[in-house]
Amino acid sequence: MKKILKTVGKIVGCIIGLLIVIVGGYLIYAYAQYHRIPDDVKEAIVQPKTAQVELGKSYKFMTWNIGYGSYPPSFSFFMDGGPDVRAYSKKAVIDAMNEDIRVIKAQNPDFGNIQEIDWQGDRSQHVDEPKMVSDALPQYSSVLTQNYDSAYLFYPVTNPIGAAKSGILTYSKYQIGQSTRYQLPIETNFNKFFDLDRAFDVNILPIKNSSKKFVIFNTHLSAFIKDQKIQKQQLLTLFNSMQKYVNIGDYVICGADYNHVLSGPTHPEMTWLKAFPTADLTKGMRVVAPTNAPTVRSLDVPYDVKDPKNIFGTIDGFLVSSNIKAFNIKTIDNEFKSSDHEPVVMSFELTK
Numbered sequence: 001m002k003k004i005l006k007t008v009g010k011i012v013g014c015i016i017g018l019l020i021v022i023v024g025g026y027l028i029y030a031y032a033q034y035h036r037i038p039d040d041v042k043e044a045i046v047q048p049k050t051a052q053v054e055l056g057k058s059y060k061f062m063t064w065n066i067g068y069g070s071y072p073p074s075f076s077f078f079m080d081g082g083p084d085v086r087a088y089s090k091k092a093v094i095d096a097m098n099e100d101i102r103v104i105k106a107q108n109p110d111f112g113n114i115q116e117i118d119w120q121g122d123r124s125q126h127v128d129e130p131k132m133v134s135d136a137l138p139q140y141s142s143v144l145t146q147n148y149d150s151a152y153l154f155y156p157v158t159n160p161i162g163a164a165k166s167g168i169l170t171y172s173k174y175q176i177g178q179s180t181r182y183q184l185p186i187e188t189n190f191n192k193f194f195d196l197d198r199a200f201d202v203n204i205l206p207i208k209n210s211s212k213k214f215v216i217f218n219t220h221l222s223a224f225i226k227d228q229k230i231q232k233q234q235l236l237t238l239f240n241s242m243q244k245y246v247n248i249g250d251y252v253i254c255g256a257d258y259n260h261v262l263s264g265p266t267h268p269e270m271t272w273l274k275a276f277p278t279a280d281l282t283k284g285m286r287v288v289a290p291t292n293a294p295t296v297r298s299l300d301v302p303y304d305v306k307d308p309k310n311i312f313g314t315i316d317g318f319l320v321s322s323n324i325k326a327f328n329i330k331t332i333d334n335e336f337k338s339s340d341h342e343p344v345v346m347s348f349e350l351t352k
Helices: 001-034 090-107 128-137 229-248
Strands: 058-065 112-123 139-153 163-170 178-185 199-206 212-218 250-258 285-288 315-319 324-331 346-351
Touching: 058 090, 058 315, 090 128, 112 128, 112 250, 128 139, 128 163, 139 178, 139 199, 163 199, 163 212, 178 229, 199 229, 212 229, 229 250, 229 285, 229 315, 250 324, 250 346, 285 324, 315 324, 315 346
Parallel strands: 058 112, 212 250
Antiparallel strands: 058 346, 112 163, 139 163, 178 199, 199 212, 250 315, 285 315, 324 346
């Protein structure tokens, strides 16, 4: 009996030792791989255009978090409490991206911001989503800004979400003179491995026969975050950057997923459905958000508009400078076919 107990003890000890080595090795890997993407990086402009925007003309802008092509109506995400982690299949991602492209073509915006677009992601089955968009929409120039470059996240343990290169993409029928990526504050403790890097980009468009510029901001702010002060710091960083353009009379629009409620009911217990801090907003800017339909659904359960467990909110929309006339702002109700977000469109005019 003693021999048996001794043998069992050795086996258990070996298993525990092996687990310690595996966990320790992974922690070393995670810390060794972790890095922040540099600040103040000039971005490449793909398929550049020469036509310039003009004062006094009407244009259309779309902003949309496409959920890296991985959130059909049946999907419920593990970080919201659901069982699903990665996209169902490569085909499912391609189908979702084709649906996104169909909607963009149907709306035919002059400008657009996309958030959560992957090009190397285990979670999105390694579909090159920016290439799909660029190839399908040759009438637009585009700028791809990397939001984060995540090492392999071995979480959940039984079905890891893996590694991802993901970002935000701005597209335009008109000339983009330059584009720059800027860092946003993030958590600095171990939680940084789960919230990942964050950034915004600033796209400068020349205006025909004017010394002023049309400035497009694009960003995707943190959602699942432990330190609530970081969310506020991210917004203040964004606001401060917009202020310098507003101060010199440029025309500024930010289309984004703010992970704060822009209109309608809030759910303060959920980190991504708190009230937007309008009081802190850049002087000379205002919130322009849809009221006809929500822009996001919760991912703890599959989408069912009749299921009371579904929670909806409006966290996608625009920040617009006072020298821009905005009208016809609305959510495009696509029944969450390809994302947990719906696209938002706005018509606007750069006033003379």
